[in-house]
Amino acid sequence: MPSRHSGEIAVADLLDRALHKGLVIWGEATISVAGIDLVYLGLKLLLTSTDTMNRMRATANAPPDESHLQAD
Amino acid sequence: MLYLYAILESPPPQKTLPAGIGGAVPVFVETHGLACAVSAAADATIAPEPSQIWRHQEVVAALMEGRPVLPLRFGTVVADAAAGLRLLARHHAELSAQLDRVRHCVEFALRVAGFAEHADPSLDAGPLSGTGPGASHLRTLVRRERGWPASSDGFPHGTLNAHAQSRLLWARSPSQPDLRASFLVQRRSAAAFLDDVAALQRLRPDLGITVTGPWPPYSFSDPDLSGGPE
Structure with missing residues (x-):
């Protein structure tokens, strides 16, 4: 098996959790990452994968007419 | 803007916490038997850089020593302390129950x-x-x-x-x-x-x-x- 440095895995595990898990609160709280505000106006948006984050970051860098946000 | 780290039971710990997002000092807002660790956020948007995420993690980890915590998702902000208090008040029953589930x-x-x-x-x-x-x-x-x-x-x-x-x-x-x-x-x-x-x-x-x-x-x-x- 190709091995990865344990620190690299710890970072990956933390990114998984801090970016895609953790408490999400309804109402006035906003998850504001990479310049995109996900305002919770009665909707609970779940970001469930690093793929989603990659898409978010790509969207943030895309021209306006290509902008869209997709959540799993 | 206030950045939110984690929710815990009141009273929160008195110890000095690690520096938070942007180097800000975390403090607490408290109501309904709950406390939320927060810090002032100069910017409404938080860059998802590993160094910032580690700061988030270090604050949460310091809070979880000996008590249950509910870490908020990285990047969560509210307009001000009053908004944070309203969130705690509105959801205190569910949050308290969830703290019980993760206790110990x-x-x-x-x-x-x-x-x-x-x-x-x-x-x-x-x-x-x-x-x-x-x-x-x-x-x-x-x-x-x-x-x-x-x-x-x-x-x-x-x-x-x-x-x-x-x-x-x-x-x-x-x-x-x-x-x-x-x-x-x-x-x-x-x-x-x-x-x-x-x-x-x-x-x-x-x-x-x-x-x-x-x-x-x-x-x-x-x-x-x-x-x-x-």
């Missing part, structure tokens, strides 16, 4: 590399073949369960479940091909859990089995707020 518990992250995934074409037919978000979500859940091997003599991970109060399976994807699972484990069972992970690795040296933690219970912090905003 930590999260461990398990990864298994090299375990072949078996494609299941049956998921693309039948009742789960729809193209809507509901069917897609159900397919994801089924794939997670089927992608995780059943406990057997060849992969006897049943003991890991026995140590855990709860378990969450992560979906595989081309960019995340490892089997990944989160386990919510009582602190007193943590050593036994890690012993069993080590035993699993000895039994299956062909697999890359790694475990990290103890983490704050990121994967087990979201209470059921299906009642929606009030």
Whole structure:
């Protein structure tokens, strides 16, 4: 098996959790990452994968007419 | 703007906390028997850089010493302290119940590399073949369960479940091909859990089995707020 440095895995595990898990609160709280505000106006948006984050970051860098946000 | 780190029971600890996002000093807002660790955020948007995420993690980790915490998702901000207090007041019952669920518990992250995934074409037919978000979500859940091997003599991970109060399976994807699972484990069972992970690795040296933690219970912090905003 190709091995990865344990620190690299710890970072990956933390990114998984801090970016895609953790408490999400309804109402006035906003998850504001990479310049995109996900305002919770009665909707609970779940970001469930690093793929989603990659898409978010790509969207943030895309021209306006290509902008869209997709959540799993 | 205020950046939110974690929710815990009042009174919060009096100790000095690590520097938070942007180097700001975390403080607490408190109401209804709950406290939320917050710090001033100069910018309404938070860059998801590893250094910032580590700061978030370090604050949460300092808070979880000896008490249950619910870590907020990285990047959560509110307009001001009054908004933070309103959130605590509005959801205090659910948040208190969730704190009880994670009391005395930590999260461990398990990864298994090299375990072949078996494609299941049956998921693309039948009742789960729809193209809507509901069917897609159900397919994801089924794939997670089927992608995780059943406990057997060849992969006897049943003991890991026995140590855990709860378990969450992560979906595989081309960019995340490892089997990944989160386990919510009582602190007193943590050593036994890690012993069993080590035993699993000895039994299956062909697999890359790694475990990290103890983490704050990121994967087990979201209470059921299906009642929606009030």
